[in-house]
Amino acid sequence: MGIKKVGAKPQTLVEKIFFLDFMKGLSTTIKHLFKRTITVTFPYEVLEPTIRFRGVHGLRNVDGTESDDFMSWVKKLKIKPPEMGETRCIACKFCQAACPVPELFTIKAKKLDVPEDHPHHGLKVLDVFDMDLSKCMFCGLCTQACPTDCIIHTDVYDLSAYTRRNWVLNKEMLSEIADDFIARRGKEKFDEKSRWREDQTLWPLDEEDLRVRAKLWDGNIPQLGPNYLDQNQNNQSN
Amino acid sequence: MSWISLEKAEKLKQKFENITVNENNGYTTVEVPKENLISFLKFLKEDPEYQFKMFIDLTIIDHDVKSNPRFQGVIILFSPEYKERIIVKTWATNEELPTLTQIWPGAKWAEREAYDMFGIKFEGHENLVRMFMWETYPYHPLRKDFPLKGYEEVELPSLNEAERGDQLEGLFNYSRMHTAIPTLEDLEITQKARMPKKSSQIVLNWGPLHPGTHGTIWFLFDLDGEYVQKCDIIIGQLHRGVEKIAENIGYQQFIPYTDRMDYIAAINENHAYVVAAEKLMGIHEKVPEKAKWIRTMMAELSRINSHLLWLGTYALDLGALTMFLYTFREREKIMDIFEGITGARFTINYFRIGGVFADLPYGALDAIEAFIKDLPERINDYERLLTRNRIWVSRNKDVCIITEEDVYDYGLTGAVARASGVPYDLRKIDKYDMYGEVDFDIPIGDTGDSYDRYLVRMEEMRQSVRIIQQCIERLRKFSKNDPYFFEPEDPKKLKISIDGRGMKLPQGEVYASTDNPRGELGFYIYNKKAGIKPYRVRIRSGAFYNLQVFTKAIVGRPIADAITLLSTLDPVVGETDR
Numbered sequence: 001m002g003i004k005k006v007g008a009k010p011q012t013l014v015e016k017i018f019f020l021d022f023m024k025g026l027s028t029t030i031k032h033l034f035k036r037t038i039t040v041t042f043p044y045e046v047l048e049p050t051i052r053f054r055g056v057h058g059l060r061n062v063d064g065t066e067s068d069d070f071m072s073w074v075k076k077l078k079i080k081p082p083e084m085g086e087t088r089c090i091a092c093k094f095c096q097a098a099c100p101v102p103e104l105f106t107i108k109a110k111k112l113d114v115p116e117d118h119p120h121h122g123l124k125v126l127d128v129f130d131m132d133l134s135k136c137m138f139c140g141l142c143t144q145a146c147p148t149d150c151i152i153h154t155d156v157y158d159l160s161a162y163t164r165r166n167w168v169l170n171k172e173m174l175s176e177i178a179d180d181f182i183a184r185r186g187k188e189k190f191d192e193k194s195r196w197r198e199d200q201t202l203w204p205l206d207e208e209d210l211r212v213r214a215k216l217w218d219g220n221i222p223q224l225g226p227n228y229l230d231q232n233q234n235n236q237s238n
Numbered sequence: 239m240s241w242i243s244l245e246k247a248e249k250l251k252q253k254f255e256n257i258t259v260n261e262n263n264g265y266t267t268v269e270v271p272k273e274n275l276i277s278f279l280k281f282l283k284e285d286p287e288y289q290f291k292m293f294i295d296l297t298i299i300d301h302d303v304k305s306n307p308r309f310q311g312v313i314i315l316f317s318p319e320y321k322e323r324i325i326v327k328t329w330a331t332n333e334e335l336p337t338l339t340q341i342w343p344g345a346k347w348a349e350r351e352a353y354d355m356f357g358i359k360f361e362g363h364e365n366l367v368r369m370f371m372w373e374t375y376p377y378h379p380l381r382k383d384f385p386l387k388g389y390e391e392v393e394l395p396s397l398n399e400a401e402r403g404d405q406l407e408g409l410f411n412y413s414r415m416h417t418a419i420p421t422l423e424d425l426e427i428t429q430k431a432r433m434p435k436k437s438s439q440i441v442l443n444w445g446p447l448h449p450g451t452h453g454t455i456w457f458l459f460d461l462d463g464e465y466v467q468k469c470d471i472i473i474g475q476l477h478r479g480v481e482k483i484a485e486n487i488g489y490q491q492f493i494p495y496t497d498r499m500d501y502i503a504a505i506n507e508n509h510a511y512v513v514a515a516e517k518l519m520g521i522h523e524k525v526p527e528k529a530k531w532i533r534t535m536m537a538e539l540s541r542i543n544s545h546l547l548w549l550g551t552y553a554l555d556l557g558a559l560t561m562f563l564y565t566f567r568e569r570e571k572i573m574d575i576f577e578g579i580t581g582a583r584f585t586i587n588y589f590r591i592g593g594v595f596a597d598l599p600y601g602a603l604d605a606i607e608a609f610i611k612d613l614p615e616r617i618n619d620y621e622r623l624l625t626r627n628r629i630w631v632s633r634n635k636d637v638c639i640i641t642e643e644d645v646y647d648y649g650l651t652g653a654v655a656r657a658s659g660v661p662y663d664l665r666k667i668d669k670y671d672m673y674g675e676v677d678f679d680i681p682i683g684d685t686g687d688s689y690d691r692y693l694v695r696m697e698e699m700r701q702s703v704r705i706i707q708q709c710i711e712r713l714r715k716f717s718k719n720d721p722y723f724f725e726p727e728d729p730k731k732l733k734i735s736i737d738g739r740g741m742k743l744p745q746g747e748v749y750a751s752t753d754n755p756r757g758e759l760g761f762y763i764y765n766k767k768a769g770i771k772p773y774r775v776r777i778r779s780g781a782f783y784n785l786q787v788f789t790k791a792i793v794g795r796p797i798a799d800a801i802t803l804l805s806t807l808d809p810v811v812g813e814t815d816r
Contacts, residue, residue: 002679003661004697006683006684006690006697007683007690007693008626016628021626021628024622024626025624025627029623050581052577052578052579052599054582094739097739098490098491100491100494130410137498139493139585140587140595141490141491144595153581162398163402163404164396164409198718200599201578201601202578202600202601213574216571217574218567220608222607224604224605226601227601228715228718229714230717230719231718
């Protein structure tokens with residue numbers, strides 16, 4: 001078992017008389033005087049959150065990138081087969097079951113009011129999907145529980161509001177947030193089956209963002225490469 | 239595993255007749271009748287064959303209202319000589335137990351907490367007051383008949399409602415009724431109960447809202463001139479009942495709550511809980527190696543993160559402002575890496591029972607490598623500024639010495655114990671995750687003064703860099719397709735999922751702990767029967783016990799040393815209060 005004794009020698013007389021301890025300390029301080037600033041001047045320069053960032057939630061709509069078992073889930077829960085642009089949510093409440101604060105969700109489905117001979121007779125649609133984000137811990141468990149990859153985390157982080165009322169998001173707002181996020185960064189985060197991409201990078205690689213991020217890395221931001229031997233060069237071109 | 243063997247425990251029967259010894263997958267428990275408890279513990283402590291000198295934890299299990307006797311005391315001890323632990327249990331008939339403070343003074347706060355949370359009286363305790371709640375609080379919240387939501391009896395409208403006329407009624411489950419809150423009179427009674435006899439004219443109050451206390455801790459100093467005669471601490475302003483929450487929630491769902499205990503080192507809190515739950519399931523050995531290496535690496539990064547914050551604020555408190563700016567620059571890089579890997583900078587929730595929730599993103603190892611290549615030079619910079627600086631030395635050297643004896647009596651762990659010359663490091667003793675395969679040294683100090691605690695933590699950062707280097711080397715050899723989450727052979731028998739729905743843990747009990755930057759963080763999980771919720775979760779907080787020694791080490795020291803001592807003990811209120 002390796003044990004290492006720590007300790008420092010007492011000051012020598014030379015050190016005491018010539019204030020060498022202060023000199024050494026000052027040299028460090030002076031060295032830093034000539035370094036570049038590391039702070040990001042926030043409203044003027046904005047650091048884009050990383051791809052995995054867990055920000056405000058969104059509800060994804062059907063856009064042709066659903067996973068293969070999406071339709072079987074829809075059938076299983078007797079949901080009206082959604083068309084393009086309609087929500088992927090099937091009101092299964094898995095997100096609520098996985099949530100550490102389950103009362104933040106209100107999820108309700110309603111039966112379609114159609115005549116008996118209609119093909120959608122007896123099927124349900126999502127009626128209410130409210131989230132009270134003032135109770136949310138942003139832990140990400142709901143997104144991992146979602147069987148249809150509907151609920152996702154986006155990179156939106158400014159949540160301030162004057163009243164608690166504004167923290168409650170309904171399904172229209174959530175859809176809008178998701179649509180906006182998918183349009184901006186969807187391809188970076190998800191593959192064509194809505195799973196997390198394998199080649200998600202540690203931080204965004206576009207030039208403007210790297211320039212800002214380089215500031216907080218003291219001007220020499222590390223070059224990102226593969227983690228494992230068989231990991232391919234990432235194709236972030238799209 | 240570092241537990242007393244069954245044979246050795248059976249030998250105790252020759253000495254004490256009416257004890258029972260149980261073994262539950264590696265964890266040996268001894269049940270002792272209440273009458274013999276004190277003599278039994280004394281024997282354990284003093285007998286050369288056992289030497290359970292170190293007090294780890296004391297807690298209570300409530301076996302439901304109907305059972306008689308209802309409460310059971312659980313005492314966990316450690317033998318530094320043989321590197322073994324033991325659990326001693328005893329039934330608290332009539333809701334009373336004998337006090338252990340004569341054997342281990344460190345049991346004082348644990349007994350206060352047991353009284354506060356369960357209403358167990360300890361005969362012979364010097365001043366049995368509440369630990370977290372205020373003195374006039376009528377309930378004992380961790381009892382099983384206390385509802386999770388508490389008793390809502392005070393009307394407290396939201397400021398939105400009171401001042402803006404905003405109608406919040408009917409908005410989700412918003413309610414104006416709240417559980418009881420202390421009034422100023424209640425706080426005064428609490429303060430008086432903590433220090434019934436004072437020798438000086440005034441008792442100096444420090445905190446609860448003082449920047450120097452690093453959180454909401456309320457100190458009471460009984461002074462003689464500038465020198466502290468007596469000290470007591472009131473904590474609990476951040477008490478959220480994490481243990482109660484744990485008993486009412488699924489296993490995977492509890493991990494985000496552990497983030498919010500020690501928020502400075504959230505990953506290490508996740509780690510301790512995850513390891514404990516895995517040991518209870520018996521899958522800790524079977525977790526994929528890649529996940530274990532990732533966890534080891536992340537835990538050490540988090541340790542550096544925590545120590546950097548400690549160094550910055552510690553130096554700031556002693557008047558060196560620049561240190562704060564320098565360490566926060568390095569911290570920002572770690573947080574940036576955390577954000578990229580896990581999606582959050584602070585409350586991370588990355589570990590899962592059975593592994594981690596996602597593989598490392600592209601480029602993570604490169605960024606970490608670049609960071610740790612740079613860090614040792616930065617630490618040298620910090621040391622050049624502080625270690626030999628005469629002001630720094632005179633404010634730290636021989637200040638508030640904590641002896642080896644104190645370490646055992648008060649159950650001190652982490653850097654505080656190591657600075658006093660006790661090489662107690664669970665990474666070496668328990669070898670959880672991949673700590674058995676990495677090579678590192680335990681830094682230990684000489685005298686146990688504040689200066690030693692400072693040097694030990696600085697060296698710990700360097701050792702963490704060493705561990706991370708080895709982790710990166712090993713991780714590079716894995717394939718991207720290697721699993722990062724445990725998959726059971728028979729999913730019907732053992733259900734385990736990343737999101738934790740429907741996950742069941744078996745019946746049994748476990749005490750597993752990891753080495754947190756702030757000391758030993760242990761989780762004692764007791765499960766009466768297999769289920770999706772634990773029956774009892776006890777969190778053994780290192781910061782809680784480390785903070786307790788403050789009241790002893792400060793006695794006889796000038797009031798200015800309180801800042802030095804508090805900073806070098808480095809408690810985080812989220813963890814002490816839970």
